[in-house]
Amino acid sequence: MKRIDSLQALHQRLNEFVAERDWEQFHYPKNVAMALAAEAGELLEHFLWLTPEQSDQLSKEQLAEVELEAADVLFFLIRFCDRLDIDLLQAAERKLAINEKKYPVAKSRGKATKYTKL
Amino acid sequence: MKRIDSLQALHQRLNEFVAERDWEQFHYPKNVAMALAAEAGELLEHFLWLTPEQSDQLSKEQLAEVELEAADVLFFLIRFCDRLDIDLLQAAERKLAINEKKYPVAKSRGKATKYTKL
Amino acid sequence: MKRIDSLQALHQRLNEFVAERDWEQFHYPKNVAMALAAEAGELLEHFLWLTPEQSDQLSKEQLAEVELEAADVLFFLIRFCDRLDIDLLQAAERKLAINEKKYPVAKSRGKATKYTKL
Amino acid sequence: MKRIDSLQALHQRLNEFVAERDWEQFHYPKNVAMALAAEAGELLEHFLWLTPEQSDQLSKEQLAEVELEAADVLFFLIRFCDRLDIDLLQAAERKLAINEKKYPVAKSRGKATKYTKL
Numbered sequence: 001m002k003r004i005d006s007l008q009a010l011h012q013r014l015n016e017f018v019a020e021r022d023w024e025q026f027h028y029p030k031n032v033a034m035a036l037a038a039e040a041g042e043l044l045e046h047f048l049w050l051t052p053e054q055s056d057q058l059s060k061e062q063l064a065e066v067e068l069e070a071a072d073v074l075f076f077l078i079r080f081c082d083r084l085d086i087d088l089l090q091a092a093e094r095k096l097a098i099n100e101k102k103y104p105v106a107k108s109r110g111k112a113t114k115y116t117k118l
Numbered sequence: 119m120k121r122i123d124s125l126q127a128l129h130q131r132l133n134e135f136v137a138e139r140d141w142e143q144f145h146y147p148k149n150v151a152m153a154l155a156a157e158a159g160e161l162l163e164h165f166l167w168l169t170p171e172q173s174d175q176l177s178k179e180q181l182a183e184v185e186l187e188a189a190d191v192l193f194f195l196i197r198f199c200d201r202l203d204i205d206l207l208q209a210a211e212r213k214l215a216i217n218e219k220k221y222p223v224a225k226s227r228g229k230a231t232k233y234t235k236l
Numbered sequence: 237m238k239r240i241d242s243l244q245a246l247h248q249r250l251n252e253f254v255a256e257r258d259w260e261q262f263h264y265p266k267n268v269a270m271a272l273a274a275e276a277g278e279l280l281e282h283f284l285w286l287t288p289e290q291s292d293q294l295s296k297e298q299l300a301e302v303e304l305e306a307a308d309v310l311f312f313l314i315r316f317c318d319r320l321d322i323d324l325l326q327a328a329e330r331k332l333a334i335n336e337k338k339y340p341v342a343k344s345r346g347k348a349t350k351y352t353k354l
Numbered sequence: 355m356k357r358i359d360s361l362q363a364l365h366q367r368l369n370e371f372v373a374e375r376d377w378e379q380f381h382y383p384k385n386v387a388m389a390l391a392a393e394a395g396e397l398l399e400h401f402l403w404l405t406p407e408q409s410d411q412l413s414k415e416q417l418a419e420v421e422l423e424a425a426d427v428l429f430f431l432i433r434f435c436d437r438l439d440i441d442l443l444q445a446a447e448r449k450l451a452i453n454e455k456k457y458p459v460a461k462s463r464g465k466a467t468k469y470t471k472l
Binding site for chain 3: 359360385438454
């Protein structure tokens with residue numbers, strides 16, 4: 001099977017995966033947003049009791065699990081955007097431009113206190 | 119500025135964004151996983167009281183907001199993977215192969231009851 | 237063992253549970269807030285693909301599981317408040333007074349569109 | 355107005371609050387579980403970039419905000435249980451008994467590595 005070497009390729013493969021199973025009928029944006037949040041919650045579970053420093057030093061086993069959770073988050077994010085006809089990279093470009101203005105380098109440098117967003 | 123036309127291009131731009139602000143020091147995987155979950159929660163807020171059907175019919179204004187939340191989720195997901203040296207597309211390929219086995223077409227077709235994952 | 241018949245009784249039992257296991261050392265508010273969000277994510281998982289109407293008609297088995305997830309959320313909420321010396325009922329009273337003003341009956345009646353909070 | 359001095363009193367006040375606004379129609383368990391998760395996400399936002407130690411040392415202003423988020427979580431948890439006829443304290447008692455067995459003192463003492471739940 002063709003390698004997944006781009007967001008577009010993954011998007012297409014996910015569409016096929018869902019179409020083959022006739023799951024589009026369940027993938028209302030509301031439902032997919034919930035699934036995304038649930039997966040984000042699963043990702044969290046790996047880090048609850050680690051110090052920030054420990055979270056930088058995962059074992060191979062932990063990393064292998066965490067990778068799969070990250071993939072799940074991406075799957076539902078792509079499905080969400082597919083359903084609502086959102087171009088994810090274009091949205092990212094638009095949001096990044098907003099963040100550039102919101103957090104000017106001169107005022108944001110080295111400070112975590114003033115922002116809660118990337 | 120160069121268009122963001124791939125996950126790689128976005129990844130690079132985010133790295134620059136963070137480096138310019140010296141924010142890498144805050145981006146422990148634990149913290150970024152929290153930020154990702156918080157953004158997933160913000161995405162949820164747009165859908166709380168909508169019926170599934172209504173969630174398919176967002177207004178232009180709602181869609182414009184929702185797009186930006188989706189971008190935020192992607193930002194932190196990319197940052198998370200960057201920090202832990204996870205190749206997100208490769209992880210997606212690995213997870214998709216697992217899901218293909220976990221949800222064989224013949225048994226999964228049209229059924230939501232047996233699965234909670236994509 | 238004494239029945240848990242009030243929030244105070246539960247609070248005390250949880251304190252004992254944690255003290256016996258020497259877990260207070262892990263229960264930084266940051267960590268407990270993460271655990272609370274992770275449990276809220278687990279609660280979500282039960283409802284992803286249900287219609288709103290179906291979510292009102294859980295089977296006994298589903299209900300038994302969901303109850304335990306709800307308890308987990310409460311545990312971490314109580315732990316969180318314990319650690320930060322928050323009186324949860326007093327906070328609830330304060331927030332309810334805010335909500336009464338924010339959502340006056342005359343303007344809020346029967347409308348979901350204007351609010352995203354209780 | 356009567357003081358809120360118990361979970362039962364809060365439960366009753368919330369029921370009145372919702373009835374006055376005719377909001378019961380929106381409070382499907384699916385929707386309320388989403389609202390709970392969204393509030394848990396808001397709570398998270400206060401802690402993203404704090405060290406665990408800093409999260410123990412919130413300013414009065416931060417604490418005042420965090421208290422209100424905690425109240426929001428409790429509101430939706432109570433609403434959720436009301437809708438599904440779950441007795442929250444009884445569920446807590448049942449879950450605590452499970453946790454007592456799952457995390458025996460002798461084996462759990464001082465160890466965070468083996469558990470991800472309270």
